[in-house]
Amino acid sequence: MNAGDTAFVLVSAAMVMFMIPGLALFYGGMVRAKNVLATVMQSYFALGLVSVLWVLVGYSLAFGPDVHHVIGNLKFAGFANVGEAPNAALAPTIPHLAFAAFQLFFAAITPALITGAFAERMKFSAFALFTTLWLLLIYAPLAHWVWAPGGWIHNLGALDFAGGTVVHINSGLAGLAAAIMLGKRKGKQASFKPHNLPLTMLGAGMLWFGWFGFNAGSALAANGLAANAFITTNTATGAAMLGWAFVEWIKHRKVSTLGAVSGAVAGLVAITPAAGFVGPMASVLIGLVAGIGCAYAVGLKHRAGYDDALDVVGIHGIGGVIGALLIGLVAQTIVNPAGANGLLAGGGFALLGKQTVAVLAAVSFSFIGSWLILKLVDRLIGLRVSDEDEHLGLDHALHKEKGYTFLEGDLNL
Secondary structure: OOOOHHHHHHHHHHHHHHHHHHHHHHHHOOOOOHHHHHHHHHHHHHHHHHHHHHHHHHHHHOOEEEEEOOOEEEOOOHHHHOOOOOOOOEEEEOOOOHHHHHHHHHHHHHHHHHOOOOOOOOOOOHHHHHHHHHHHHHHHHHHHHOOOOOOOOHHHHHOEEEOHHHHHHHHHHHHHHHHHHHHHOOOOOHHHOOHHHHHHHHHHHHHHHHHHHHHHHHOOOHHHHHHHHHHHHHHHHHHHHHHHHHHHHHHHHOHHHHHHHHHHHHHHHOOOOOOOOOOOOHHHHHHHHHHHHHHHOOOOHHHHHHOOOOHHHHHHHHHHHHHHHHHHHOOOOOOOOOOOOOHHHOOOOHHHHHHHHHHHHHHHHHHHHHHHHHHHHHOOOOEEEEHHHHHHHHHHHHHHHOOHHHHOOOOOO
């Protein structure tokens, strides 16, 4: 066991946890004032709920000893057999507890990401039940497939350094299912404007900072691989911001603050699966493709007719797909010998084919599974608030609170 690695991973875990309040502010600033507390609450509640579920059974299902290459067994339920000694199969130089804690916050932020797709219209009780079922039935199995020894995607040789499939494609496709099933928000599209963009920008800054723990921490050691993941994360984020700004300039001859931070998040998403498998120059390419691609992708909701309130599908779903597939082109074993070379690095089409299989598996499993869970929750308790509550605002209707008392009479903000 290495003390430096242990300290690094614990600090990284805390940084990933810090991303969740960052996400709460990022989302909270983008909704209308009457829904800001309800939106922020969903991220915070996901953190508390998953923290308990993870210890009880979630971690064991995701990382417990393999059962038929699809799920973990219950050996680690209640954190039994998860102690201070390392688990050589998962992280050989840090306490097993440190690895489990690090993975906890990945599990907590993923359902919180989904909330942006159904913002301003889901019942709190429905959100809590959906999150519980989704964590155990969708997130845990997919995490096992991709990251656990014995998982079938892991055995296939597809690469996901820090969560392109498990976190971002997974949350993006679950968000798409939720947005379609709940239907559009009431009112005119022009009224759905962000009420506090400085709050959103603050949240984006917290996400950018915490993402270094997310990606660099996934090296699970304080080493050169972590340093590479750190710099590729930052470089791709900057490149994606430039790419999104370029699209806005072409379209409108202006660059918006919301566009700038959305581009940054798109870059963070796309580099997540690749951060430990590519070098700095490849991260520029990934960031530019993600910034440009996601800037156009967020407009698909208008053509398709679904209401993805805060662009979870266009940024996390599409950004995750971009990052996962580009690994198949630009991954280099000189960066990470445990990986494989992509097509442009002389590796042929083999890795790209494996990445494509992983992407298709994540897309189909998350969308179909999330749809079925949403159907069940709707049948049991109903998904959507009443029209009256939606007009009043979810802060008051669901929580009997108001985010801004000085806006008391302005319910349409």
